Structure formats: structure tokens, C-alpha cells
Amino acid sequence: MLTEERYAAILKLLEEKKAVSVLELTELLNSSESTIRRDLTALHRMGKLTKVHGGATSINGVYQMTEDKTSVRHNLHVEEKNRIAQCAASLVHKNDFVFLDAGTTTERMIDYLHEQDAVYVTNGIVHARKLAEKGLEAYILSGKIKAVTEAIVGTEAVHSLQRYHFSIGFFGTNGMRAGDGFSTPDIEEARVKTEAIQRCNKRYVLADPSKYNQLYSVIFADLSQAAVITTALPDKQLRSHTTVIETDLGKEQTSS
Known part of the structure; x- marks a missing residue:
């Protein structure tokens, strides 16, 4: 060729x-x-x-309004998600009060979580089950079930979050783009993410390279509101808006 x-x-x-x-x-x-x-x-x-x-x-960041089912996304970018998940799990320490957002990469985090002296709250249905199976203290938000992402969303979920103040939180995203922020296609899921991010002392968004320069219909946070854990992020425009932890470099790089 x-x-x-x-x-x-x-x-x-x-x-x-x-x-x-x-x-x-x-x-x-x-x-x-x-x-x-x-x-x-x-x-x-x-x-x-x-x-x-x-x-x-x-x-070209493509504007999008839909997303694949969890069963499909589970099989995408597996190697990158595993490295990101392992790095994220290492940030959980004794006495942490952790929010774990729904999503396939945050779900993979659970495989690497070993801190028994931490408490976990999640809106992920599968996440809650896996946390319980590992013997970790876990709570799940109340609210409406979103079948596509297997997440608890809606007004009741937002109200549930208002009781909490987390020491650390880990979030999934469908897209991230400079000038726009972190985005997702679902308004109700975005409301849960926004509320939870505001209630975390430390905030991390787990994003494999397929999320770069992608824009979905609802912005749930500015890039400056959370650090990004990814494999490698060469995009200087994105780097200028957030703190980046690159698993392939084995170090945290902070951009301003």
C-alpha cells in the first residue's frame, strides 16, 4: 500500500x-x-x-448527543483504561470518603482498590455490587436507573449527594475539550456529576485518549475543576487548562 x-x-x-x-x-x-x-x-x-x-x-472534536451501551464501552480501549484505573486506585488512602462515579473506567478502579479503611459512595449499580463483593464499605445513591450507563441519576440522586462532603472523587467523562470542559450526552447524569464534583476536596477525571477534543451536549465541569488521569496527553491546549497525571510517564505534570 x-x-x-x-x-x-x-x-x-x-x-x-x-x-x-x-x-x-x-x-x-x-x-x-x-x-x-x-x-x-x-x-x-x-x-x-x-x-x-x-x-x-x-x-476534529465532533459534537455528539448519544453514547454506546456499557456492554460496548467495556471492550473499548481496555489497556488504557486498566492503566488509568490502577493509577487512580493508588490515590485512595486510609480514612478517605470516596465518591466513585458510574462509568467503565471507574468500574475498573475497583479491581485495584485495597483500602479497607475508606468509605465509598457511588451512583454506579455494578460499582456498588463489586465494592460489596470485595468487602469494602459502600453506599449507593437513590434515584432513577439509567439503563445505558447502569447509573443512578436524576433529581433524587442529586438530593442524596447534598448530604455528603467527600475527601476525594473519581469521575468518568464522554468528552473533554479546551474552551468547553468535560461533557456527557445526558442532562440528568450531568447534574449528578456536577453536584458530586462540587462536594469533593480532590477531583479526578479518568479519560482515555478517545475522549480528547470530543464535545457532548451537556457540560458538567470546567477543565480547571478536576485533574485528569490519562495515559498520555500531548495536546498543549488541553494541558494548559488542567492538571494532568500521565500513567505512561509515571509522573504528575501540572500545566498552568
């Missing part, structure tokens, strides 16, 4: 998926890893995509 043909194929795939990995491209395009990495670097320099660790994301 010629270079220009590979470029076109990569960009077409990004239009459909928002994010692609080097491994995925090597298999689809029958090319070597080094060739794909050179292609991604070239396209990044041309402003056609955003190169991230292990792959690339679309340069």
Missing part, C-alpha cells in the same frame, strides 16, 4: 472511531509498526490527527 493510501485509510478510520491504536492499524493496513508510527507522526505534523501514546485520535 502506498503512503498516501495509508494516510487516507487512517483518516477514514478516525472519522468512524475517534481513536485508533498502532496495533490496530498494523493489522488493518498490513504494515509494520515502525511504518504506522511514521505515518501517524507525519499526519500529526500536517494537523490531520492528534498523535497519542500507542495510537492517534481525531483532530
Whole structure:
């Protein structure tokens, strides 16, 4: 396959998926890893995509109003989510009062949680079950069940949160974009996220690279309101608005 043909194929795939990995491209395009990495670097320099660790994301943040079911999202970006989840879990300490937002990456956190002397509150249905199965002290918010994300949402959930003040909170997001913030397609779920973020001393949003430069219909927080835990974030515009913890670098980088 010629270079220009590979470029076109990569960009077409990004239009459909928002994010692609080097491994995925090597298999689809029958090319070597080094060739794909050179292609991604070239396209990044041309402003056609955003190169991230292990792959690339679309340069065009697409406005979106819908989301996939949890069963679908569970199988997306698994390696990145696991690294992010493990890093996030390491931030929970003795006597913490923790809010754990619904979402597939926050759910993966539970596999790495070992702090028995902490209390956990969640609006995730699966999260509550997994926390209880691990023998951790857990509470679930009351409210309306949202089947797509398996989350408790709505006015009653917001009222439930108003009793609490958390030492630390971990949140999922569908998109994050400079100038807009963290976003989700559902108004009721956004209200829960906004209320919970305001009630946490420390706030972390767990975001794999597919979330970069994506905008959904409801903003639930400004980028400055929470630190971002991700694998790698080369986007300077995003970095200028928030604190970033990059798991692939093994260190926290603070941008101002």
C-alpha cells in the first residue's frame, strides 16, 4: 500500500472511531509498526490527527448527543483504561470518603482498590455490587436507573449527594475539550456529576485518549475543576487548562 493510501485509510478510520491504536492499524493496513508510527507522526505534523501514546485520535472534536451501551464501552480501549484505573486506585488512602462515579473506567478502579479503611459512595449499580463483593464499605445513591450507563441519576440522586462532603472523587467523562470542559450526552447524569464534583476536596477525571477534543451536549465541569488521569496527553491546549497525571510517564505534570 502506498503512503498516501495509508494516510487516507487512517483518516477514514478516525472519522468512524475517534481513536485508533498502532496495533490496530498494523493489522488493518498490513504494515509494520515502525511504518504506522511514521505515518501517524507525519499526519500529526500536517494537523490531520492528534498523535497519542500507542495510537492517534481525531483532530476534529465532533459534537455528539448519544453514547454506546456499557456492554460496548467495556471492550473499548481496555489497556488504557486498566492503566488509568490502577493509577487512580493508588490515590485512595486510609480514612478517605470516596465518591466513585458510574462509568467503565471507574468500574475498573475497583479491581485495584485495597483500602479497607475508606468509605465509598457511588451512583454506579455494578460499582456498588463489586465494592460489596470485595468487602469494602459502600453506599449507593437513590434515584432513577439509567439503563445505558447502569447509573443512578436524576433529581433524587442529586438530593442524596447534598448530604455528603467527600475527601476525594473519581469521575468518568464522554468528552473533554479546551474552551468547553468535560461533557456527557445526558442532562440528568450531568447534574449528578456536577453536584458530586462540587462536594469533593480532590477531583479526578479518568479519560482515555478517545475522549480528547470530543464535545457532548451537556457540560458538567470546567477543565480547571478536576485533574485528569490519562495515559498520555500531548495536546498543549488541553494541558494548559488542567492538571494532568500521565500513567505512561509515571509522573504528575501540572500545566498552568
